[in-house]
Amino acid sequence: MSNEHKQEAQDIINCKIITVSDSRTIDTDYSGQLMKEMLLKYDHNVTAYELVSDEKAEIIQAFHSGCNDHKVDVILLNGGTGLAKRDVTIESIQPLLDKEMIGFGEIFRIISYLEDIGSAAILSRAIAGVSSNTAIFCTPGSIGAVKLAMVKLILPELRHVVREIRKDLYTF
Template identity: 55%
Template structure:
């Protein structure tokens, strides 16, 4: 089936969960979480849950489990906690729960970051996507620039396609 056929068969709207990983942000100061919400809603998707959790693996995994176990959540988008500092554990938490990695997401994110945004500092960008049961998970760095890039160039263009693929055979 051609790509356009896949996209034609995709749903118009996807139910999403947003998880911001931060020790300092709250609903008033979470600029990146708000950006994700705005991008999703502007493109007709539903945000059914929005959480801010501490940058601790247990809290991140618990939040991810809530989304994975919720039949209404098709896609989870996380931001924050993706750096290389010892405290940054979002990528490890996500990778421990996914059944299949969507390796192209991280690869393309770093390529776009390198060419459009931050140059060689892109090698420090940790971004990952994958599937846990029937739920897609996209994890981006927490900076607003990284979120805009990931949402505009990767997640929004493919979110319905990904959701449609995960419904096959169910």
Template identity: 50%
Template sequence: MGHGNQSHRDIAAGVITISDTRSKETDKGGRLVIDYLEEMDITVDAAHYQLVKDDVSSISAAVDQLLEQNVDAVITTGGTGIAPRDVTIEAAGRFFDKALEGFGEIFRMLSYTEDIGSAGILSRAAAGVSGKTVIFILPGSTGAVKLAMEKLIVPELNHVVQELNK
């Protein structure tokens, strides 16, 4: 695939799917994130892949656990809309030391032009930094995951990790 050179160190990534209904077998979004990471030669250890329910304490605990294991990146899918059960931003966003507003802005712009049109205003996809870890909070749909991974995360992840470890 050729996403940058191999002089950078191995990146450790964690993936969390937030859903009340999916199981690891039916988790298309999380699986897709892992597939994209594997194409970048980033292996997600089994211990770094979790499925949690749509509640703030479960999501926070899962993010906290990955941060304590010093992963370079945490990517969540699901729970970014405006329905009452959509609390991923509230749960995972509390860990941000610095918000990466550009991620959400560009993601919504791309969603608007390439995918879902004006429904893009309902997406609260976000990213930020916690210590030396970048956290990407993606919607659960495979279309959204594909868009975020292909257009934003795959092209920039090595760069982001490099900047955080200067």
């Protein structure tokens, strides 16, 4: 069934990347650049890219900008997911989700634990979900976390996720 759904999914997905950081610039945003490179490698479009500071208002504004753009199928956020007081990506985004994909965060932490960082995986607050018929993925901002999320979870299922979100939109 899953393979059947993947075959029915649209080929090219339009994505917006949002990097949340107080310290990175466009030139030093290696995680956002990695997301972009990987999406392009899989023949997806990056229709927008934004770097915002760890401020709820900025994160929410960038998020709504993507959800309100009917050309954007997916918003990928990286950074601001830690435990520090300034890390507010999850607090900003989670209340805006119509549905949460609980499995994304769970599996991300399991893979992180087994393959990458061991018990420090308990600090990860990666989440995913749907808002306004747009798929949302929030990952930690490290290169390793972005690569793990993109390779193991996001890219293999991106078309399938978008198909599932959109399948009931056009039925009469």
